Amino acid sequence: MISHISKGIKVSVDTSFDGSYFKNYILNYSFSYTITISNHSKNTVQLKSRHWRIFDSLNRDIIIDGEGVIGENPTIKPGDSFIYSSGCLITSPVGAMRGFYSMININNGKKFRAYIPTFKLNAPQALN
Numbered sequence: 327m328i329s330h331i332s333k334g335i336k337v338s339v340d341t342s343f344d345g346s347y348f349k350n351y352i353l354n355y356s357f358s359y360t361i362t363i364s365n366h367s368k369n370t371v372q373l374k375s376r377h378w379r380i381f382d383s384l385n386r387d388i389i390i391d392g393e394g395v396i397g398e399n400p401t402i403k404p405g406d407s408f409i410y411s412s413g414c415l416i417t418s419p420v421g422a423m424r425g426f427y428s429m430i431n432i433n434n435g436k437k438f439r440a441y442i443p444t445f446k447l448n449a450p451q452a453l454n
Contacts, residue, residue: 327339327340328443328444328445329443330441330442330443331366332426332438332439332440332441333367333429333438333440334365334366334367334368334369335363335364335365335366335367335371335402335427335429335440336362336363336364336366337361337362337363337427337440337441337442337443338361338362338364339359339360339361339362339442339443339445340359340360340362341357341358341359341360341445341446341447342357342358342359343355343356343357343447343448343449343450344356344357344358344413346419346449349415352417353417354415354416354417355415355416355417355418355419355421355447355449356413356414356415357413357414357415357416357421357447358411358412358413359411359412359413359414359423359445360409360410360411361395361409361410361411361412361442362407362408362409363400363402363407363408363409363427363440364402364406364407365402365403365404365405365406365407366404366405367404367431368404369404369431369432369433369434370401370402370403370404370431370432370433371401371402371429371430371431371432372399372400372401372402372429372430372432373394373395373398373399373400373402373408373427373428373429373440374393374394374399374427374428374429374430374437375391375392375393375394375427375428376390376391376392376393376394376395376425376426376427376428377389377390377391377425377426377427377428378390378391378423378424378425378442379423379424379425380414380416380421380422380423381421381422381423382416382417382418382421383418383420383421384416384417384418385416385417385418390425395410395412395427396410396412398410401432414447416447419448419449419451420446420447420448420449421446421447421448422444422445422446422447423442423444423445423447424441424442424443424444424445425441425442426439426440426441426442427439427440427442
């Protein structure tokens with residue numbers, strides 16, 4: 327597991343390789359990840375949007391921007407955490423992801439970013 331703290335918000339990531347398969351005649355590698363967003367600050371915060379940069383060693387980077395995560399805009403009180411799982415497909419057995427969440431401090435209305443640390447996407451056979 328890898329973690330990063332921004333403005334008292336700890337983002338932790340755990341990844342796993344789910345297998346490979348053909349999609350539209352192209353070999354794809356499937357990865358899943360679980361994100362834990364923990365509020366170590368003194369303020370209640372809300373996740374408003376996400377920004378991802380997915381690195382695929384055989385293709386161009388993929389940029390994903392969107393509202394919330396998994397259809398939610400979670401509000402996280404001090405001492406609480408929000409956990410969700412998602413996944414991605416890349417055409418290489420080696421890649422990485424990083425990004426940030428656009429957050430708002432509910433107590434004072436200030437917007438800030440909670441950074442998602444760079445995490446590797448490695449199929450086991452690529453490491454041998």
